[in-house]
Amino acid sequence: xVQLVESGGGVVQPGRSLRLSCxxxxxTFSNYAMHWVRQAPGKGLEWVAVISYDGSNKYYxxxxxxxxxxxxxxxxxxVYLQMNSLRAEDTAVYYCARDRMTTVTTYAFNIWGQxxxxxxxx
Amino acid sequence: DIQMxxxxxxxxxxxGDRVTITCRASQSISxxxxxxxxxxxxxxxxxxxxxxxxxSGVPSRFSGSGSGTDFTLTISSLQPEDFATYYCQQSxxxxxxxxxxxxxxxx
Numbered sequence: 709x710v711q712l713v714e715s716g717g718g719v720v721q722p723g724r725s726l727r728l729s730c731x732x733x734x735x736t737f738s739n740y741a742m743h744w745v746r747q748a749p750g751k752g753l754e755w756v757a758v759i760s761y762d763g764s765n766k767y768y769x770x771x772x773x774x775x776x777x778x779x780x781x782x783x784x785x786x787v788y789l790q791m792n793s794l795r796a797e798d799t800a801v802y803y804c805a806r807d808r809m810t811t812v813t814t815y816a817f818n819i820w821g822q823x824x825x826x827x828x829x830x
Numbered sequence: 831d832i833q834m835x836x837x838x839x840x841x842x843x844x845x846g847d848r849v850t851i852t853c854r855a856s857q858s859i860s861x862x863x864x865x866x867x868x869x870x871x872x873x874x875x876x877x878x879x880x881x882x883x884x885x886s887g888v889p890s891r892f893s894g895s896g897s898g899t900d901f902t903l904t905i906s907s908l909q910p911e912d913f914a915t916y917y918c919q920q921s922x923x924x925x926x927x928x929x930x931x932x933x934x935x936x937x
Binding site: 745752753754755767769770803808814815816817818820821822823 | 862864866868872873874875876879880885917919921924925926927928929930931
């Protein structure tokens with residue numbers, strides 16, 4: 709079945725780095741843009757980053773620009789989020805999500821992973 | 831940045847009730863508006879895209895309307911599994927912002 713499985717979360721000190729992974733299965737991964745969306749504890753949803761289906765375009769929220777990098781490996785059906793210079797305010801559940809349509813990026817997310825928790829604390 | 835404001839922030843209703851949630855954008859977003867349902871400890875689920883298009887597999891008691899700056903999500907007859915938090919999201923322009931959420935609780 710169509711599935712996204714995140715990994716790589718954990719507890720990290722401020723200023724350190726962490727890389728999240730999201731493994732896709734059950735669909736043609738290379739046809740879809742992929743996103744990361746986060747949710748701080750008890751808070752709402754915040755879109756973080758997108759990478760186009762072929763990896764040629766990447767966009768970021770202002771809150772993470774210059775610190776986070778999204779990438780993908782279509783041969784491994786995996787999307788990544790490299791998070792550097794982490795701050796306490798980056799503490800959240802991080803979800804990867806698939807765009808709704810193939811090749812075109814609609815910024816509507818119809819498949820979500822279960823999320824991975826990132827805690828930034830000393 | 832485009833701000834999304836939902837009302838109410840919370841709502842108590844009974845099974846069988848008709849419920850409407852409103853989402854207002856700080857500027858026109860045409861029909862680039864999506865609705866999600868999230869249950870505690872779970873990932874969000876896409877209900878409506880492009881303001882009024884029902885996502886595949888979503889029950890027909892859910893409907894969306896609106897364009898420009900004002901949008902609504904309507905549940906025609908609440909079912910027990912509908913008690914959750916609902917979010918609107920604009921897909922018109924970066925930062926693709928979400929509303930603050932509407933928590934729908936059992937009366």
